[in-house]
Amino acid sequence: MRAAWLIRLCLWLLLCLFLAEPQLFADILRPLNRENAPTIYTQGVLWQLTLIHLTLTAVATLAASIVAITLAILVTRRSGRDFLPLSRSVANIGQTFPPVAVLALAVPVLGFGSAPTLVALFLYGLLPIFENTVTGLTTIPPSVSEAARGVGMTAAQRLFKVELPLAAPLILTGIRVSAVISLGTATIGSTVAARTLGEVIIAGLLTNNMAFIVQGAALVGVLAILIFDLLTVAERAFANRFGASATA
Amino acid sequence: MNSGATQTSEDLRDGGRALWYDKVGLLVAPIAVAAMFLPFMSFAANRIVEAESRSILASLPQTYAVMLLAALGVAALLLLVRTSTKLRAVSAGAAIALLLVAAGLAADHLSADANTYARVRPASGFWLLLFAFSLGLTDAITRLRLRPTTRIALATAALGALLLLVSSGLWSNISFLKEYENQAQLFWREARQHITLSVGSMLAACIVGIPLGITCQNQRGTRSAILNTLTFVQTVPSLALFGLLIAPLSWLASNVPVVSALGIRGIGTAPALVALFAYSLLPITGNTLAGLEGVSTSAREAARGMGMTRHQRLLRIELPLALPAILAGIRIVLVQNIGLTTIAALIGGGGFGVFVFQGLGQASIDLVLLGVIPTIILAFASAVLMDAFIDMSRKERREHR
Incomplete structure (x- = not known):
């Protein structure tokens, strides 16, 4: 357990150091390149690109969470039941749409830049959260809902005090999956001129600059792993806290 | 009350x-x-x-x-x-x-x-x-x-009707079909490449992932190590993984003669296949394990009671019972790979992504659609097909009992 925390800390420190002083790493990356080719990406400031990348992901995931959870609540209510089979199928079919397709199709409507990327991240991020929320809300043991009804809770009380807390672990997992997918899709957003870390990889691919590819890819990869890890830890902390209060 | x-x-x-x-x-x-x-x-x-x-x-x-x-x-x-x-x-x-x-x-x-x-x-x-x-x-x-067979029949009929519509020339004046007619040969070449990459990596992942899932079940010690590593790989964004594989593969190609003789290069098919394979391992291994874990103790004990060896139990009882879960893993992988293969075009791996990125580069919606529409149809068709197979295997499993 302690080793895990040590690795975590080292990776975060390494990430920050690389973003703050990328030139320190130039010597490590130099052997990858032909002579005289630039080693560190300078057409954009790396920490700024990282910040934009993270902002895009965070905004899209937040918006997707709000919309997906609201929709999932609506289709699991009595009056929305008719939409449940359809919405499940749509979520299922939606997941067969490749992220690149969503991104490419958003461009004719919204033009190039961050806007189509944000829309694609949002649309694609909806599905895992929606699916997990629906699963969480529909798999609550009947005895629990009966008990909640039995103690005279209103529909709103049942939703907020019983159903949502019970579904919370699954919802959080959905949000984590969605965030990690968004982080990866944002990288591809650079093919439609969104300023993200994907820009570094694509610049490397276009100019055959291996150092660019490796630093961009490593940066995105480490970021994705750290965020995945951070959200997993947060989930566990939430579960522990909730579990403790439930037994108290 | x-x-x-x-x-x-x-x-x-x-x-x-x-x-x-x-x-x-x-x-x-x-x-x-x-x-x-x-x-x-x-x-x-x-x-x-x-x-x-x-x-x-x-x-x-x-x-x-x-x-x-x-x-x-x-x-x-x-x-x-x-x-x-x-x-x-x-x-x-x-x-x-x-x-x-x-x-x-x-x-x-x-x-x-x-x-x-x-x-x-x-x-x-x-x-x-x-x-x-x-x-x-x-x-x-x-x-x-609908029953699984009916669903497959309907999907096949819809695909057939679509192909008929395209070949009849009724759509020949629609812009992206014009684009198709301009480069029909290239289109089918990229289609073959797309299918080769996505299905090939899936098959390779089955060959490795199913035994890996069995190992995970038998040796509890290695389980979390294997699963954690595979989760770790899945977390890395696709473009990053494709990019990271270029470096070691081109090093191998220029330093190990056998590798370059096999036609393996730093960019192109090789890194695409390796990356897709790496992404495919977690769903297949994880689902194989989940399927094996789901086999009831009574089924296991009955098999043991009949005097079956461990090998026989695995092949005749446990794997058939785990089949729906394994197929579900294959479905995830197939749909995911068909989508991810589009990105392989960025590292010279070919596939429908070639048209998508060319179209984005030239701001030509028609080219984008020429790449996007077949990708979606392919992913959707394989999802329908695999879902039908999963339902069939579930039904068979029930009848076995």
């Missing part, structure tokens, strides 16, 4: 109210009706000038246009009122077929007195109508709970 009573009375009220409309129809029908008044086709005299939009009435000969509007109106009405689910499915399906044919006719009509540079493509109204009736069709089909 009290709460139970209120619930039943609520149920009765809801059922007894006998709504005349369908709630999903109430959402879908207005979208369809509104879409009938939106631009149906967009028309540009050549690639450079701005496109003008044409409504249904302006893009078809008048009699056809009126007939189309009437038919779509009836189909929308059938979705709105409560009728038999089968009728809803048929009318929504017919509306979609009609739309596809009408788009071809409209393109012919609009380019009749224009030169060969004219570009006609479906506009917002067409896409919205297609979306609305697809929603209606999806809803009806989901509620029909």
Whole structure:
């Protein structure tokens, strides 16, 4: 357990150091390149690109969470039941749409830049959260809902005090999956001129600059792993806290 | 007691109210009706000038246009009122077929007195109508709970009809079909490459992942190490993984003669296959493990009681019982890989992504659509097929018991 925390800390420190002083790493990356080719990406400031990348992901995931959870609540209510089979199928079919397709199709409507990327991240991020929320809300043991009804809770009380807390672990997992997918899709957003870390990889691919590819890819990869890890830890902390209060 | 009573009375009220409309129809029908008044086709005299939009009435000969509007109106009405689910499915399906044919006719009509540079493509109204009736069709089909074989037959028929439509030349005046005709050879080459990459990496992942799942079950010590490593790999964004593989593979290609003799290069098919393979391992290994874990102790003990060896138990009892879960893993991988293969085009791996990124580079929607539409159809078709297989294997499993 302690080793895990040590690795975590080292990776975060390494990430920050690389973003703050990328030139320190130039010597490590130099052997990858032909002579005289630039080693560190300078057409954009790396920490700024990282910040934009993270902002895009965070905004899209937040918006997707709000919309997906609201929709999932609506289709699991009595009056929305008719939409449940359809919405499940749509979520299922939606997941067969490749992220690149969503991104490419958003461009004719919204033009190039961050806007189509944000829309694609949002649309694609909806599905895992929606699916997990629906699963969480529909798999609550009947005895629990009966008990909640039995103690005279209103529909709103049942939703907020019983159903949502019970579904919370699954919802959080959905949000984590969605965030990690968004982080990866944002990288591809650079093919439609969104300023993200994907820009570094694509610049490397276009100019055959291996150092660019490796630093961009490593940066995105480490970021994705750290965020995945951070959200997993947060989930566990939430579960522990909730579990403790439930037994108290 | 009290709460139970209120619930039943609520149920009765809801059922007894006998709504005349369908709630999903109430959402879908207005979208369809509104879409009938939106631009149906967009028309540009050549690639450079701005496109003008044409409504249904302006893009078809008048009699056809009126007939189309009437038919779509009836189909929308059938979705709105409560009728038999089968009728809803048929009318929504017919509306979609009609739309596809009408788009071809409209393109012919609009380019009749224009030169060969004219570009006609479906506009917002067409896409919205297609979306609305697809929603209606999806809803009806989901509620029909068709048998797996029926679903496969329907999907095959739909694909066949689509291919027929393309080869009949009815769509030859629609801009992205023009693009297709310009580079038909390249299109089918990239199609083969796309399928090779996505299916090939899936097969390789099965060969490695299923035994890995079995190992995970037998040796609990290695389980978390294997699963954690695979989760770790899946977390790395695709473009990053494709990129990171270029370096070691090109090093191998330039330093190990055998590798380069095999045709392996730093960019192209090799890194694409390796990356897709790496992404595929977690769903297959994880699902194999979950399937094996789900085998009931009574089944295991019965097999042991019959004097089966460990090997026999695995092959004859445990793996067949775990089959639905393994197939579910393969479904995830297949759909995921078909989507991810599009990105392989960025590292020279080919596939439909070539058209997508070329189109994005040249700001040509037609090229983008030429890449995106077949990718979606391929992913969707394999999802339908695999879902049917999963249902069949589940049914078989039940009969075995």
